[in-house]
Structures are given as C-alpha cells and as structure tokens.
Amino acid sequence: MYENKRIGFLFVLPFVLGVLLFKLFPFVMSLALSFTQYDLIDPPQYVGLENYRELALADPLFRKSLGVTLLFAVLAVPLRVGFALFIAHVLNFRLRGINFFRAAFYLPSILGGSIAVAVLWRFIFAKNGLVNLLMTQAGLEPIAWLADEHYSMWTIVLLFTWQFGSAMVIFLAALQNVPVSLYEAAECDGASKLQQFWKITVPLITPVIFFNMIMQMVHAFQEFNGPYMITEGGPLSSTYVLALYIYDQSFRFFNLGYGAALSWVLFALVGCLSAISFWSSRYWVFYAGEKESRK
Amino acid sequence: MSADSMRASDGEGGRPWLRYLALVLVALVMLYPLIWLIGASFKSNSEIFTEVGFWPQRFDFSAYAKGWKTSTEYTFATYFLNSFLITIPRIVVTVISCLLVAYAFARFEFWGRKLLFSIMVGTMMLPLIVLRLPQYLVFRELGWLDSYLPLIVPSAFATDTFFVFMLVQFLKGIPRDMEEAAQIDGCNALQLLWHIIVPLLKPAIVSVIVFQFIWTMNDFMGPLIYLASVEKYPVSLALKMSIGATEEVEWANVIAISVVALIPSVAVFFAAQKHFIEGATSSGVKG
Numbered sequence: 001m002y003e004n005k006r007i008g009f010l011f012v013l014p015f016v017l018g019v020l021l022f023k024l025f026p027f028v029m030s031l032a033l034s035f036t037q038y039d040l041i042d043p044p045q046y047v048g049l050e051n052y053r054e055l056a057l058a059d060p061l062f063r064k065s066l067g068v069t070l071l072f073a074v075l076a077v078p079l080r081v082g083f084a085l086f087i088a089h090v091l092n093f094r095l096r097g098i099n100f101f102r103a104a105f106y107l108p109s110i111l112g113g114s115i116a117v118a119v120l121w122r123f124i125f126a127k128n129g130l131v132n133l134l135m136t137q138a139g140l141e142p143i144a145w146l147a148d149e150h151y152s153m154w155t156i157v158l159l160f161t162w163q164f165g166s167a168m169v170i171f172l173a174a175l176q177n178v179p180v181s182l183y184e185a186a187e188c189d190g191a192s193k194l195q196q197f198w199k200i201t202v203p204l205i206t207p208v209i210f211f212n213m214i215m216q217m218v219h220a221f222q223e224f225n226g227p228y229m230i231t232e233g234g235p236l237s238s239t240y241v242l243a244l245y246i247y248d249q250s251f252r253f254f255n256l257g258y259g260a261a262l263s264w265v266l267f268a269l270v271g272c273l274s275a276i277s278f279w280s281s282r283y284w285v286f287y288a289g290e291k292e293s294r295k
Numbered sequence: 296m297s298a299d300s301m302r303a304s305d306g307e308g309g310r311p312w313l314r315y316l317a318l319v320l321v322a323l324v325m326l327y328p329l330i331w332l333i334g335a336s337f338k339s340n341s342e343i344f345t346e347v348g349f350w351p352q353r354f355d356f357s358a359y360a361k362g363w364k365t366s367t368e369y370t371f372a373t374y375f376l377n378s379f380l381i382t383i384p385r386i387v388v389t390v391i392s393c394l395l396v397a398y399a400f401a402r403f404e405f406w407g408r409k410l411l412f413s414i415m416v417g418t419m420m421l422p423l424i425v426l427r428l429p430q431y432l433v434f435r436e437l438g439w440l441d442s443y444l445p446l447i448v449p450s451a452f453a454t455d456t457f458f459v460f461m462l463v464q465f466l467k468g469i470p471r472d473m474e475e476a477a478q479i480d481g482c483n484a485l486q487l488l489w490h491i492i493v494p495l496l497k498p499a500i501v502s503v504i505v506f507q508f509i510w511t512m513n514d515f516m517g518p519l520i521y522l523a524s525v526e527k528y529p530v531s532l533a534l535k536m537s538i539g540a541t542e543e544v545e546w547a548n549v550i551a552i553s554v555v556a557l558i559p560s561v562a563v564f565f566a567a568q569k570h571f572i573e574g575a576t577s578s579g580v581k582g
Contacts, residue, residue: 006405007403008399009399009403009405009406011395011396011403012395012399012405012408012411014392014395014396014451014452014453015392015411015415015452015453015459016411017452018449018451018453019414019415019418019454021452022426022430022449022454023418023421023454026425026426026429026433027421027429029429029432029433030425030426030428030429033428033429087318087321090318091318093311093314095311095314095315095318101318103564103565103568104325105322106568107326107329107561107564108325108326108329110509110560110561110564111513111557111560111561113510113513114512114515115530115531115534115556116534116553116556116557117553117557119538119549119550119553120328120329120550120553121328122538123550124331126344128344129344130328130331133344133345133346133347134347137347214420218420218422221422222422222424224515224516225515228515229535229538243424246424246427246428250427250428250431251431251520256428256432259428260428260429263422263424263425263427263428266422266425267421267422267425270420270422274420
C-alpha cells in the first residue's frame with residue numbers, strides 16, 4: 001500500500017493546491033505587479049522597469065532604508081546566533097536544572113514577536129523608562145534611546161537578540177551529538193575550556209551554525225513588529241527597515257506596483273546573501289563523515 | 296540521569312558554580328523586563344517612571360479594570376474572543392492538513408514527491424513579505440477582506456510548511472513495523488494514520504498546536520492588513536490601538552493589558568514546554 005501512488009497523491013493534494021494558490025501564484029503575481037503602476041482603483045498599468053529605475057536612481061528613502069536593513073541584519077544576526085551558541089555551550093554541561101534554564105531562555109523567543117512585548121520595549125527604553133532609571137542610578141547620563149538616531153537602532157537590535165532561544169535549542173541538540181570522549185581527550189592533553197570550545201565544539205557544529213545564520217538572516221530582513229511598534233521607523237528614518245517601507249508603500253500609500261518592486265529587491269537580497277552563504281560554506285562548514293570523500 | 300550528570304560534572308573539572316552564576320545572571324537580565332512588567336502593572340503612573348524595583352508600593356488593580364474597558368466601545372473580552380475565533384479554527388485545520396501531507400511525504404511514493412518536497416523546503420525560506428501584497432489582492436478578489444478567512448483558510452492547505460517539515464522529520468524517526476503489522480490486519484491508509492501514527496506523533500502534534508497557538512496570537516501584520524472593523528480586531532491590534540489612540544498614553548493601563556495579553560501564550564508554553572521544545576529542536580527550524 002505504501003506504493004499506492006494515488007493515495008499518496010490524494011493526501012498531498014491540499015498542499016499542492018495551497019502552494020499554487022497561496023505561494024507560487026502570489027509570488028509570480030508580485031513580480032508581474034512590480035512592472036506596473038497600480039493603486040487598487042484603476043487597473044494596473046504596465047510601466048516596464050520604471051519602478052526599479054526609480055528606486056535605484058531617484059529614491060533617497062529607499063537607499064536609506066536599504067542601509068538601515070543591512071545594518072540591522074549585520075548587527076542583529078551575529079549577536080543572536082552568537083548568544084545562542086554561547087548559552088547553549090554553557091547549558092550543555094548537563095547541569096542540574098537545565099530544563100528550567102532552557103525554558104527561561106526560550107520564553108522570550110515565544111513572546112518576542114508579540115505586540116505586548118513591543119509595548120514593553122518601547123516602555124523600558126522611554127525617556128524615563130527602566131533602562132534610563134537604572135543608568136541614572138549607576139551614575140550614568142540617561143540616553144534618549146528612542147529619540148536619538150544614534151541609539152534607536154540598538155533598541156530593535158536588542159529585541160531581536162533577546163529572542164535567541166529558538167536558535168539556542170537547535171544548537172543544544174547539535175551539541176549533544178558531539179562525543180564527550182573528544183572533550184575528555186582534550187582535557188587529558190591540557191586544553192583549556194576556551195580552546196576546547198574553539199577547537200572541538202565550533203568545528204563540529206558548523207553545519208548548524210550555518211543553518212541558524214541563514215534562517216535568522218531571513219528573519220532579520222523581514223523584521224517588522226519591532227520597528228513598527230517601538231520606533232515607528234524613526235527618528236529620522238534611522239530604523240526605517242525595508243519591511244516597513246514595503247508596508248507603507250503597499251498598504252498606506254497604495255503604490256502597489258512600487259511596493260511589489262521593493263519586495264522583490266528584498267527577496268533578491270535575501271536570495272543573494274543565502275547563495276553567498278551556501279557558496280562560502282564549502283570553506284568553513286564541516287559535515288561529519290564527509291572527510292573520506294574529500295581526500 | 297543522575298549517574299549521567301555525575302559523570303558530566305566530574306568530567307568538566309569542578310567550578311560548576313561559575314557556570315550557574317553566568318546562567319542565573321543571563322536569565323535575570325533576560326527575564327527582568329518581563330518580571331518588571333508584571334510589577335509595573337500594579338503601580339501608579341508616576342511610580343512606573345521612578346521606581347526601578349519590581350515590587351509595587353501597593354497593589355492597585357485599577358489599571359487592569361481601566362485597560363480592560365479600553366477607550367473603544369468594546370472591552371478586551373471582545374478582542375480576546377476574536378483572537379480565539381481566529382486561533383482555534385486555524386489550529387484545527389493546520390493539524391489536519393499538515394498531518395495528511397506529512398504522512399504522504401513520509402510514507403508514500405508518488406509522482407513528483409521529491410520535487411514537491413524541495414518546493415516545500417524552499418517556501419520556508421521565502422520571505423513572507425513578498426507574498427503579502429498579492430495575497431491581499433487574491434483575498435480582495437474573493438471578497439474575504441475584513442473577515443477571518445484570509446487568516447484561517449490558507450492553513451487548511453498545509454501552507455504552514457514549517458509544521459509539515461517538522462512532522463515529516465518526526466515520522467522518519469518512527470519505525471514502520473507497527474504500520475506493516477496493522478496493514479496485514481487489514482487497516483487502510485486512513486485507519487493507519489488515525490490508530491497508529493497519531494498516537495506515536497503526539498509530542499509532535501502538541502508542538503504544532505502550541506506553535507500555531509502562540510504564533511497566531513502574536514500575529515500582527517496579518518490582521519493589520521486584512522481586518523478593517525474594530526469589532527473584529529484580535530488582541531494584538533487592539534493593543535496597538537490603545538497606544539495609538541491618544542498622545543498621552545495611559546501607560547499603567549497599557550502595561551496591565553499587555554500582561555493580560557501575554558498570559559494565554561505563557562500558560563500554553565509552560566503547560567507544554569517539554570514536548571514543545573523537543574519538537575522545535577528535532578525539526579531544526581526556527582521557533
């Protein structure tokens with residue numbers, strides 16, 4: 001019965017329909033829309049590459065937004081993945097109460113996407129919010145986190161980093177597959193904890209590091225709730241990420257063609273960066289069991 | 296377990312307290328904002344902005360009462376009900392459709408299986424934001440705007456591919472002996488799924504339910520785009536509205552409601568956290 005092709009296909013049919021209707025069709029449609037001018041009222045008008053020309057040459061806000069998005073990803077992704085790896089490494093020593101810590105570190109990833117947490121964030125970074133209260137008590141000058149363009153980026157980067165738990169549990173699973181004997185051998189040879197981390201742990205889990213980097217990058221480039229709720233893209237567009245710009249163009253100003261073009265630029269960007277990561281991974285990702293075939 | 300941990304702590308040569316100290320410190324820094332939020336919900340507006348400690352001078356529930364009432368004609372009871380009206384049907388259709396599709400991928404040979412599987416993995420990497428706009432136009436064409444259908448119906452077609460992937464990974468780890476035995480006894484494909492696979496997949500199904508619950512409760516952009524009338528707003532949109540409504544934000548009220556808004560997710564998380572973290576881990580994809 002496992003060979004019964006019709007039953008298998010029958011079960012998978014909803015997915016085929018779903019992908020066609022809600023994924024592939026919209027995907028192609030957004031490409032088509034990006035070559036048009038469309039405001040929901042009049043029918044779309046074909047304008048060729050005009051939208052792309054405009055955003056490349058005549059739209060300073062796009063350039064600003066692109067820069068902000070890249071900066072956000074460059075800061076937030078390594079911070080999140082690095083933190084996740086570090087904490088997973090510490091947790092991996094099978095301490096008592098690991099379940100408690102694992103849950104505690106995972107909780108922010110669960111709640112982090114919610115508006116309630118964005119509200120909280122906006123609140124603790126307010127002019128006389130919790131962070132500034134703590135800083136004044138420590139004798140530091142308070143900082144206008146949300147109003148100063150030099151600091152606003154950090155509030156959303158911190159929110160992103162704070163949710164490192166999902167990457168952490170994946171690291172934790174990978175670390176548990178690293179044979180304990182390797183550490184014991186290294187211990188005998190007098191390797192320090194730090195050396196063990198860099199020379200054993202990191203090389204053995206490079207595939208997982210790679211996986212987490214790509215997944216988190218895809219997420220970082222789409223970050224919306226944080227900038228939308230906490231900084232509202234400001235001040236001076238310093239947190240005006242592309243997702244926000246796409247939303248504004250598409251659903252607030254109803255420049256649907258332009259919004260589609262912007263979203264395709266974002267898609268191309270993520271695609272290129274993923275491709276580069278895949279290509280570079282040959283040089284730094286080590287898959288166990290692959291060594292023989294490489295000789 | 297205890298023998299295991301003994302061995303581990305022998306192996307790493309003492310000083311576990313240092314590790315504990317690091318963990319406790321990080322946990323404290325991470326969770327303090329949440330803890331403080333709870334304390335702040337009982338404080339007065341002025342105390343919130345002057346007090347670093349989380350313990351309020353006195354417990355004042357008036358912010359909860361005021362926040363719950365909102366400045367709109369609806370209370371948060373309506374908004375919570377709306378959230379559940381979206382979340383519960385969505386969970387049901389997600390579980391059914393993803394289970395069937397995962398079962399097909401993991402246990403059947405059919406034409407185009409490999410291609411479809413790669414498409415599925417590919418769509419997990421696809422930035423959702425590229426799809427938002429044309430999806431909106433599709434739902435507009437269907438006359439589904441300002442209803443919950445755009446938020447629920449796509450899930451009935453197993454489009455939350457993350458869950459399909461997770462279930463497939465689980466199924467791969469389950470030996471087929473029991474299914475083969477049941478097959479000899481004359482079970483058909485659906486009976487196998489229901490009587491053999493579903494009980495074995497329980498932890499994975501719990502993860503699907505919990506993830507979908509929390510993600511749908513958190514979802515903000517979907518309702519923001521598709522819903523227009525206030526009476527249909529879920530909690531996430533209503534919360535946003537409570538900030539946007541006035542220049543002078545009544546922070547105490549907003550904070551109290553934020554706490555309430557987080558309760559369902561936190562409760563579900565702790566009720567199921569063991570299964571759920573395992574599910575997240577074994578699928579190896581973002582949670």
